[in-house]
Every structure is written in structure tokens, then in C-alpha cells.
Amino acid sequence: MGKKKLIAVAGISLAAVLIGFLGIVLWWASQPTKPKQTCDVDNLVKPAGWNMAEETRLALELEPDLENGIEVYEVCAACHLDSGWGRVDGTFPQLAGQHRTVLIKQLADIRALNRDNPTMYPFASPGGPQIVSDVTGYIAEKRLMNPNNGKGPGDDLEHGEKLYKENCVKCHCEQGQGSAKNFYPRIQGQHYEYMLRQFEWIRDGKRRNANPDMVKQIQGFTEKDMKAVIDYASRLKPPKELVAPPSWEPDLAD
Numbered sequence: 001m002g003k004k005k006l007i008a009v010a011g012i013s014l015a016a017v018l019i020g021f022l023g024i025v026l027w028w029a030s031q032p033t034k035p036k037q038t039c040d041v042d043n044l045v046k047p048a049g050w051n052m053a054e055e056t057r058l059a060l061e062l063e064p065d066l067e068n069g070i071e072v073y074e075v076c077a078a079c080h081l082d083s084g085w086g087r088v089d090g091t092f093p094q095l096a097g098q099h100r101t102v103l104i105k106q107l108a109d110i111r112a113l114n115r116d117n118p119t120m121y122p123f124a125s126p127g128g129p130q131i132v133s134d135v136t137g138y139i140a141e142k143r144l145m146n147p148n149n150g151k152g153p154g155d156d157l158e159h160g161e162k163l164y165k166e167n168c169v170k171c172h173c174e175q176g177q178g179s180a181k182n183f184y185p186r187i188q189g190q191h192y193e194y195m196l197r198q199f200e201w202i203r204d205g206k207r208r209n210a211n212p213d214m215v216k217q218i219q220g221f222t223e224k225d226m227k228a229v230i231d232y233a234s235r236l237k238p239p240k241e242l243v244a245p246p247s248w249e250p251d252l253a254d
Ligand code: HEC
Pocket: 072, 073, 075, 076, 077, 078, 079, 080, 091, 092, 093, 094, 095, 098, 102, 103, 104, 106, 107, 116, 117, 119, 120, 123, 124, 135, 136, 185, 197
């Protein structure tokens, strides 16, 4: 092969490699980015008449002390477990994975008796905004979610999906991830039995701290509708990074 021919072949090969490489880069750039599990709206929507304890605002302004958070959480673990997973039978909700803003609001509301919780009240009543900040900071930063939350019977999921898309997405989002900014709870990964009880109490005005817009939205729900939509919600998957690996044996210090 002559020298010129060799240079030409090498040049063509290099060009081919470069074009191929460019092609790959362009293809990669044109791929849709994986949808992130968020649908926060920019403005905080706070409907009039939404009962929110004053302590919520105070606790949100304080820096959490996670070391103290572990100590406070020891009491909570008696019911919500070391893992923060609660119980599949719904007696105790899962706290792991919940938005810190939601944990703060719910804890502050329970403490202020805006939300009835006679089982928990005696254990949660001492303290103040700093303790609320510490324990919720600990839960939100250190607890991973139960990979096997309680689910419904799975016999009416199509109806559940339709109801969910029409009535819940605007607040709890497509995947049930909720909105930290708006205090909308994460409901993906939560236990079916717990959610069913809360949903009914919210509908019937028994959970007095509920968002009035949600109360209005679900007024017409029958028993069958409630079961179907909560069953569907209990099957929505949290993002992997929030879920505990299968062999995780949680210790409070983890
Ligand atoms: C004696 C048992 C018990 C103890 C101890 C306890 N809880 Fe609870 N907690 C409950 C029960 C029961 C509920 C659900 C009540 C209901 O069904 O309305 C609950 C609900 C909650 C909720 C609301 C969750 C949600 O999804 O809305 C938060 C937040 C919470 N607990 C945090 C705590 C923290 C923090 C502590 C420790 C300071 C604690 N709990 C101690 C029993 C307990």
C-alpha cells in the first residue's frame, strides 16, 4: 500500500469513528430525561381554614440536632418501630420517607390537639419546637422506607386508578410522592389499612387538621370508591433511593 493511500484510509477511518461517536452523543442527548418524582408547584397553596398548629412554622425555622433526634425517637420507636416502618396492619403509620414538613405539621397538630391521637398524645406532648425539629430531622434524614408496605386486596384497581387520576394527582402527584412545600403527604409506600382509616376520617371531618380542599374533593366517595382508590395508592412505588435494601436490619444509630 502506498503511503498516500495509507494516510487516506487512516483519515477515513478516523472520520468514521468521529461520526459514530457524534451520533451516539446526539442520540444520548435526545433521550427523554427520566421523569423525576416531583410535581411541586411553585407557590405555596394554603387554603383558608386549613388548621395548622403555630408550632409548625416555629419548628421549620430551627436547625435540627440529629443526635438529640435519635434520643427523642427512642420513645416513638415503641410504636413506629426502630425502622420507622409502622405496622402493615395500619395501627401505626410508616414515618420513614415522609416529607419533613409533613412530619412537622402532623406532629405539631397532634401536640396541639388539632388532630386526635389519644394513643400517641401522652408520649408526644412534652417538648417544644426544637424537639419537633430534632426528631423529624432524624426521621427524614436517617430512615429508609419499608419495601413491603401493606397493600389492598387488588380486586378493583382499574376503578382505583381512574379515581386517583381524576381526584388526587393535583396534590399527591402521579406517583403519590406528595409535595414537601405544600405539606401534601407522600402516600406511596404507606400502609393500606392506615390510609383507608385516614381517608375516611378526612372525608367525614373527623381529622380536623385536614386540607379543606381535599375534604371537598372526596365528599362523594362511597365505601367502594375509597377502598379502590386507596388500594391503587398503596401500590404506587417510592423512588429507589428512599427504600431500604432487602436485608436492612435497622438500628436506631444507623
Ligand atoms: C403509643 C404509640 C405511639 C407513640 C409512642 C408515638 N406514636 Fe406517632 N402515631 C401513633 C398512632 C396510633 C398514629 C396514627 C393515629 C391515627 O390513626 O390517626 C401516629 C401518627 C403519627 C404521625 C402522623 C403520620 C402521618 O402520616 O400523618 C406522626 C408524624 C407521628 N405519629 C410521629 C411520632 C413521633 C415523632 C413520636 C415520638 C415523639 C411518636 N409518633 C410516638 C402512635 C404512636
